[in-house]
Amino acid sequence: MEKNSQNNTDSSLRRISRRNVLKAAGIGGAGMLLGASGIGSFLTSTGNSMTKDETDNNFIPFYGKHQSGIITDMQDHIYFVSLEVTAESRQDLIKLFKDWTNAAAALTEGKGVGEASGKSYLPPKDTGEAAGLSPSNLTITFGVGPGLFVKDGRDRFGLQRKRPKELKDLPLFPLDSLDEKWTGGDICIQACADDLQVAFHAVRNLVRIARGKAVIHWAQTGFQRTKQADLKKETPRNLFGFKDGTVNPDLHNQKELNEQVWVQPEDGTSWLAGGSYMVVRRIQMYIEVWDRSSLRDQEATFGRLRESGAPLGQKHEFDKADYQKKDENSEPVIPMNSHMRLAHGKGQNQILRRSYSYTDGMDPDTGSLDAGLLFICFQRNPDKQFIPMQERLAKQDKLNEYTVHKGSALFACLPGTHKGGYIGETLFS
Template identity: 45%
Template sequence: MSSHPNNENAEPAQPERSGLSRRKLFGAAGVTAAVVGAAGVGALAGRASAAQPPNHLDTAVPFRGQHQAGIVTEAQDRMHFATFDVTTKSRDDVIKMLADWTEMAERMTQGEEAFPNGSIGQNPYSPPSDTGEALGLPPSQLTLTIGFGPSFFVKDGVDRFGIADKKPAELVDLPKFPNEKIDPARSGGDIVVQACANDPQVAVHAIRNLARIGFGTVAVRYSQLGFGRTSSTTRDQTTPRNLFGFKDGTANMRSDETDRLNKSVWVADGDGPAWLTGGTYLVARRIRMLIEQWDRTTLLEQERVIGRQKGSGAPMGLDDEFQELNFDLTNDKDEPLIDPVAHVRLASSKNLGGIEILRRGYNFTDGSDGFGHLDAGLFFIAFVRSPVTQFVPMQNAISRNDAMNEYVRPTSSAVFACPPGIPEGDKSTFWGSTLFD
C-alpha cells in the first residue's frame, strides 16, 4: 500500500553514555527476567529479541542530530504511536513539559531510565520516577519522534499559546477522501510521539513515562501498537510483508538517497516558518484490512489488485522485485499485465507526476470487531515535505479507483509538523523550543 549521509541520526550506533543504564542496573539475568515478565506486550507478534540479531537490541540510536531520529533511521520492528491533547491553558506548563520530555527522551533512547536513579534509592512512600518495566532491557534502537498538530496552534479559532503566527500553511487537517470511515476519537491530536524500537516493551515504556509526566498538561487522545514494519529505510533491510501477505514498500526511499529525501521529505528554507526548516510532516492513517474477505480471494485476483506477484514481489510480467514497473507489458489478448486499477500503478511516482513519499508503517491486530472478524490492518505512516502537494494528490488517485479499496477501510487520519533535530551539545534547545522564542 502504497539517508542521509549528513544526518547524524542515520549512524548505526553511538558509544554508551555515562550514568545508570538499564543494562548496567541488572545485567544479563535482569534482561532475561524482564523479557519473561513482559510477554504480554506485543505477544501476537512475538518478542523482538527472538527475531533480531543481538546488536539490534544493544544498539542505541543517537537522539541528537540534524533531523529527528525515527524518520530515516533503520526501521525498527515495533511501534507505539500516541497522540495527546493539551489540557492546560498555561503556556509555561507546556514549555516545561516539552523540556522535561526532551530530557527524558534522550535518556531513554540511550538505554537509561526516564530520570536518574528513577527506580531505586528513593523515598519508598512516594511513587518512583520511572515505572520500571524496562529495567534491565537494552536500548533496542529506541527512537522518539515528536510532531505538532494543527490544533496545537489554533483550536476553535483561539490562539492557544501565542504561536498561531508560527502555524505552517501546510499544516491543515486532511480532507475527506472516498472509501474511508474516520473515527474522530482516533484522529487528530495536538501532539504526537512516535516510539519505535526492536522490543515492544521498550517502546511502550517510553510512551507510558512521557504520558505519566505529562499528566495535568496533556492527556492521551489515542494510541496504537504496531508490529512487523511494513517498509524499509536502509538497503540492508529486506522488504517486509503486510497482512495481505505481499511485500510492502519495495520502492521506498532509503536513508542514503540524499537528493530524493531533500526533494520529498525535508522541509527546506523558505517552504514555511523558519522553525520547521529541516523538519518534515508526518501523515498517519489507520487502515483496516478486510482480512476475511481477502483470504477468500483467488491468488490471480490478489495479484491483479496489487500489481505484483505474491511470492517474489516482482511486478507482473517481470521476475525480480526491484525491477522498474513496466506499464506497457501486455498479455496475448493485448491486456496490460499490470491492471489499470492495480494499486502499484495508481500509487507509483510515474502515475503521480513524480510524487514520492517516505513510508514507515506497521501492521496491527487489535482483537476482533465483535462480529467475528479480525480488527487488523496497516497503521500507515508517511513523512513528506508537503502533505498538500504530495499526500493529498496521491490519496485522491488511489481512493477513487484503486482495486484495493474493496478490501481496505481507513478509520483514522492525522497530520503533524515535526521540527528538525536538536543539535549536539545544545542544552538550551528542547522539542519545540523554537516555537516559543
C-alpha cells in the same frame, strides 16, 4: 546508515546504560558477565563513557539535526499515541517539551527517566518495566498537529501565525470512514523499538510526564516481522501477504531526502526546516474477504506478484515496473486500477513509507479480526505528496474493496535538537 548520518553526538557523552548500571552493581546474574569485561566496564562507566558492548549496537541517538524515527531503519514495533493538549499556558507547554526532551534522550539510551531517588515513600520516577533491557533501537519522534496552533477558533498558545499552511486536517477522501476515536490530535509521539515493552515503557513514561498538560486521544501499537524472523532482511510484508515499502526514497541519498522528506528552509516555515510531515492512517483490512479472493485477483489488486514482490510483467522485486506493457489481449499488464499504478501516478509524488501492521483483537461489531495497517508516511509537503496520491487511490484503487480507512491524522514532526536544547525550540522561540 542512520547511525552514521545522525551520530553527531559525542559518544563520550552517552551516559551509563541500564545494562551497564546493572553490571556495575553486579545485580542478578550480571556478576558472571563481569568476568570477561567487567572491571574495565565498571571503571569506564564511572568515567561516564560507555564501553563497547552489546548496547552499542542497538542505540540510536536522540539528539541530531533531524529527529530519529523518520529515516531510521524500521524497528520491529511501534507504539504510537496522539495527544490532546490540556495545558492552558505557553509556559506549561514549553516545560512539557523540555521535560520530554530530557526523558526521551535518557530513554533512547536505555535509561530510566528521572533520578532513581530511592525514596520509598514516594512513587518511583521511572515506571521500571524496562530496567535491565537494552535500548533496542528505541526512537522517539514528536510531531505537532493543527490543533496545537488553533483549536475551536482559539489561538491557545500564541502559535496561530506560525501554523504552516500545509498543516491542516487532511481532506475527507472518498470512501473514508473516519472515526473520531482514531482521528487527529494536537501532538503525537511515535515510539519505535525492537522490543514492544521498551516502546511501551517510553510512551507510558512520556504520557505520565504530560499528566495535567496533555491527555491521550488515541493510541495504536503496530508490528512487523521481527529481525530474528527475517534473517534475509527482505522488504516486510503487510497482512495481505504483499511486500510493502519497496518504493521508498533512497535513505542514503541526502539530495533525495532533502527533496522528498525534509522540510527545507525555503519552504516558507523556517521553524520546521529539518522536520517532516507525518501522515498517519489507521486502515482496517477486511481480512476475511481478502482471504477468499483468488491469487490472480490479489496480484491484480496490488500490481505485484505476491511471492517475489516483482511488479507484474517482471521477475524481481526491484525491477522497474513497466506501466506501458500490454498482455496478449492488449490490456495493461499492471491493471489501471491496481494499487501500485495509482500510487505511482505519473511518478511525481513520492513519500517515505514507514507503516506497521496492527491487530486489535476482534472487531466487536462484526466479530471479524480487527487487523490492518497503521499507515505512516513522511514527506516534505503533504499537499504535493500524500494528498494527491491518496486522492487517486481513494477514487480508483482496487484495494479499496478490501480496506477501510478508520483513522487519520497529520502532524508536523519537529526538527531535531542538540543537547541543552529541546524539541520544539524553534517553534516556541
